[in-house]
Amino acid sequence: MKFFVDTADTQAISELNDLGMVDGVTTNPSLILKSGRDILEVTKEICDIVTGPVSAEVVALEADAMIAEGRKLAEIAENITVKLPLTWDGLKACKVLSGEGKMVNVTLCFSANQALLAAKAGASFISPFIGRLDDINLDGMDLIQDIRTIYDNYGFETEILAASIRSVNHVQEAALIGADVMTAPPEVIRKLATHPLTDKGLEQFMADWAKTGQNIL
Ligand code: E4P
Secondary structure, eight states: OEEEEEOOOHHHHHHHHHTTOOSEEEOOHHHHHHHTSOHHHHHHHHHHHOSSOEEEEOOOOSHHHHHHHHHHHHTSOTTEEEEEESSHHHHHHHHHHHHTTOEEEEEEEOSHHHHHHHHHTTOSEEEEBHHHHHHTTOOHHHHHHHHHHHHHHHTOOOEEEEBSOOSHHHHHHHHHHTOSEEEEOHHHHHHTTOOHHHHHHHHHHHHHHHHHTOOOO
16 A cells, blocks of 8 residues: 655655655645645645655646646656546546546545546546545545445546544554555554554563663664
8 A cells, every 4th residue: 555645744744655655745825724834835845855756736726737737746856646526627637638648646535426437537546535525524534435445346547545544443443455555644644553552562571681680783
């Protein structure tokens, strides 16, 4: 499973990237706001840190304007993935931009039928939002499973990018289902390394080691 980090915080991206935990980055207008940075400037900085796909989202709502914004964002670096919302205009823009050889991530996907349309429009990635479905008492994982089944049934190459991941359980469930990629905030990626029994076991080992009176170095 590829790990994308869902942030525009360049320091957090750098730290995780140094550990080999970053296969790509996703951003959105809310994350750009949170960074307090200029979109073109911060996105360029991210593309200089990470070699994998970096999603940068258009903000136009009409296809021609989305295409123009997508082309401009794609000029930032070769690893830019143009992020488009799952609307008819977004699908039109997806068809054009993917036809030009640009990577496209179709975002705000909440149904398997939407995912089917994105694949037919040539999307490189489809982003089903797990957490936001859970927020309204639906099961986001059911959507990931349905999309996996449909894409496998017909051999679509669009990668399933499990998004809006809020917990370590989301990561594990998406991996078990076979999502190609997951994108999560840095804190969720860091939490994947933690387990209470690891902490407890380490505490015991340290206490016993101190009693030996030995040193390794
Ligand atoms: C993905 O590309 C989105 O930026 C992100 O996962 C949305 O997550 P949220 O629902 O926690 O805002």
